[in-house]
Structure formats: structure tokens, C-alpha cells
Amino acid sequence: MQPRTxxxxxxxxxxxRYIEKHGYKPSYQQIARQLGxxxxxxxxxxxxxxxxxGLVTRRRENGSFVLELKPISAIxxxxxxxxxxxxxxxxxxxxxxxxxPLFVPRFLLGFxxxxxxxAYRVTNDAMLxxxxxxxxxxxxENRTYARDGDIVVALTQNKRAVLxxxxxxxxxxxxxxxxxxxxxxxxxxxxxxxxxxxxxxLRPFD
Numbered sequence: 581m582q583p584r585t586x587x588x589x590x591x592x593x594x595x596x597r598y599i600e601k602h603g604y605k606p607s608y609q610q611i612a613r614q615l616g617x618x619x620x621x622x623x624x625x626x627x628x629x630x631x632x633x634g635l636v637t638r639r640r641e642n643g644s645f646v647l648e649l650k651p652i653s654a655i656x657x658x659x660x661x662x663x664x665x666x667x668x669x670x671x672x673x674x675x676x677x678x679x680x681p682l683f684v685p686r687f688l689l690g691f692x693x694x695x696x697x698x699a700y701r702v703t704n705d706a707m708l709x710x711x712x713x714x715x716x717x718x719x720x721e722n723r724t725y726a727r728d729g730d731i732v733v734a735l736t737q738n739k740r741a742v743l744x745x746x747x748x749x750x751x752x753x754x755x756x757x758x759x760x761x762x763x764x765x766x767x768x769x770x771x772x773x774x775x776x777x778x779x780x781x782l783r784p785f786d
Contacts, residue, residue: 586681589661590615591626592635595647605647660686665698665720665733665775667741682717688780689719696722698776700733702743707731709758710745716783718743720776731778737771743778 594614598606608620608627617623627647630636637648662682682699689697702716710731712718718733726732726746733743734755742765744755753772755765 586663587615588626588629591623592630595636595649599649658686659683660689660694662694662697662699662719665700665741667700667733667735667775668739684719684782690779692721692779697779698722700741700743700776703741704762706742706744706757706759706762712743712758712778712781713783716781718778719780719782721779722776724774726774726777733775733778735773735775736765736767738773741775746774746777 591611594611595606598610606614608623612618612620612623615623627636627638631638635649639648660683662684664678664682678701698720700718700720702712702714702718705714712731720733728747730746731743732746732755733741734746734753735741736755742755744757744765747754747756748769751769753767753769755767755772757764
């Protein structure tokens with residue numbers, strides 16, 4: 581199955597919530613109005629994609645389409661979709677799978693919910709001694725604050741995303757590596773934007 585786009589996910593979630601609340605399916609016009617989509621044709625395109633993925637079916641009734649949700653399989657229940665963290669792309673090469681949502685086993689999230697997490701591809705070995713390597717995928721909890729010692733993804737001077745340990749000293753922030761081959765970044769706090777803290781690491785097979 582092809583992964584759903586963000587808009588397809590929004591359409592499916594709205595249909596599901598609407599049925600749970602009202603006991604019947606919404607019309608294309610209601611979906612379009614709720615999601616701010618200009619035309620019913622736009623909704624029809626997303627519904628068709630969801631139908632191709634086996635998530636909904638359409639049948640004609642009294643001259644119009646009626647939607648039916650298909651039961652979610654056990655496999656679908658066991659995985660969840662994580663969006664990628666939005667950071668400036670300074671690397672010249674991004675693998676094709678990084679352009680699509682990441683699907684991970686739900687049990688890895690613990691008490692976290694998928695909407696609170698983002699995926700981040702680690703770009704170097706700065707945190708090697710914390711067993712985080714270049715090419716790993718870090719699961720990041722969306723947060724704009726951290727405690728000393730937390731491993732974070734931070735944006736420095738609104739230009740470069742880094743994954744390092746966070747330490748605060750008055751008006752200064754230190755982003756400290758866990759590898760002697762890398763140096764700390766020391767900046768005034770207003771030059772550092774926290775994007776989140778690391779909650780887990782996934783390592784692709786070589």
C-alpha cells in the first residue's frame with residue numbers, strides 16, 4: 581500500500597470522526613468545507629486515492645456516491661505514521677524514502693502520540709558516544725524547551741539544524757557533542773531554537 585499524504589490522512593480522519601459523531605457519512609461538500617478545499621472535485625481525487633489504498637469504498641445510491649469505510653486491518657492498527665521534522669536542507673543528497681511519511685511500530689511510541697512526534701535523519705556522528713550514528717532516524721518529541729543533558733534537535737541562527745546535548749548557562753546555550761572529534765556550539769539563547777528532544781532511534785540496515 582502507498583503511504584497516505586497528509587491531506588488524504590485529514591480526509592480519512594474527518595470521515596471517521598463524522599461517522600462516530602453523527603452515525604452516517606459526510607457528503608463531499610461537507611468534507612470540502614471542513615478542510616478548506618475549494619471544490620468537490622478535489623475531495624473526489626483524495627477519496628479515489630483512499631479507495632485505491634483499500635481504506636474506503638464508494639457505491640452509487642440514488643444517483644450519488646455513498647462512502648463506506650473498510651475495517652482497519654491488524655497490521656494497520658500496529659503501525660503509525662510519523663511526519664518528518666521540517667528543517668533547512670543543507671545536505672545535497674536526500675534518499676527517496678525521506679520524502680514520504682515514516683511508518684513505525686506503534687509500540688515504540690510508549691505514551692507518546694504520533695502527532696507529537698517527528699522523524700529526523702541524523703546527519704553526522706556528533707553523538708556517537710550516545711550510540712547515535714550518521715544515517716540513523718531519530719524520533720523527536722515536538723517541544724520548545726529542554727532540561728540540561730537532554731539530546732535535542734536545535735536550529736542555530738535559523739540556518740542549521742543540529743542534534744546535540746543541550747545545556748543552559750544564563751543567557752548562553754551550549755550544544756555539546758558526544759564525540760571528541762566534534763566541538764561544542766556556544767551561542768546566546770536567542771540564536772538557538774529548540775525543535776524537539778530525542779525520544780528514540782531507528783537504525784536502517786546497511
